[in-house]
Amino acid sequence: MSVRRLAEPAIQPAAFAFNRANAAEAKKWVKKYPKGREQSAVIPLLMIAQEQEGWVTRAAIETIADMLDMPYIRALEVATFYTQFQLKPVGTRAHIQVCGTTPCMLRGSEALMQVCRDKIHPEQFHTNADGTLSWEEVECLGACVNAPMIMIFKDTYEDLTPERLGEIIDAFEAGNGKDVKPGPQNERFFSAPETGFTSLTDEKAVLKATRAKPSGAAKAKGDPVPPSKAAKPKTAAVETSPALKTPSRVKASANGEKAASVSAPKVDRRAANKAEPAVEAADKQRKARKAPAKPASAKPQKPSLLDKDRPIGMERPAAPDDLRLISGVGPKIEKTLHELGIFTYGQVARWTKAERAWVDGFLKFHGRIEREDWIKQAKALAKGGEAEYVRVFGKKPR
Structure with missing residues (x-):
């Protein structure tokens, strides 16, 4: 990181004023803060000034400080601290901020900076000959999982390679920057794993459009179910049933009253105690006859080695391919594939759908071969090795 200072006095304008639209926008921001805390609006006001002028001038800093009744040094501290504020004139079409913090550095941000030196200017904060492009190194831009990355004005461009950054710079220089889609540049879905989703692979359960709709107008409107129509708890019948309030086996009618024709006979306690085990045994037998037989839990069978869908193996060649270059294949999986007679990229590349399903099982x-696209990886490696893999996927195989 370089020391951030204001531009030389020779290029500083003498005065600054918001235009009519931005002045109204600035007042809206100031009103968002309570009385006595208006100085909290300094960051949004500096951003509005930068969007109007293209960079933050000394006159703009002092004008905003006067608006917020704060010392000049306080506003200057904010403007020089955050790299989002440009303190010198920058490229009119693109100012490229290259993240140089550890995650991006480990993933190749130095190579991105070299592209900027070659295509824009050898030094930071200098525009190209036409004044359309400029660049600088900055601290973390907040997308470490998609490193390396850059920011151009308000948009971030992630998962970059030097070649892709060169294409982006050329597009902005030609005035076609709006055609470049921000975000990951390697077809990754936002910040998902590079190898594809490992969880929540089906969005039907969480998308509003595919959720099961509640039945009935009251449920659709979100109205509560009337208490009279609410389902009564199962315990209510147990608590109020007269059959459970007497030692005799008296049946209850539908309305909870005793049947008129049934009376509770006197019972000999000693005979009842002797007969109770026999009654319990009879009840257990009756329940066993009524209860449905539980199906035996069948565990999924491992595919047979004699199955017709097993890929055809081969004798071990003198120099087998390094299958570990395929993302998802480690030393243990490579050993298993060797035991199946799989030694080359070409064999993997030729697997049919049925053979892929057999190997996956x-x-x-659980579908990992399809998610990680082993076939596409193997085809690239078989065609041109690591160089072809980099061309296809934009990164080196692991």
């Missing part, structure tokens, strides 16, 4: 991968 044999390895207990």
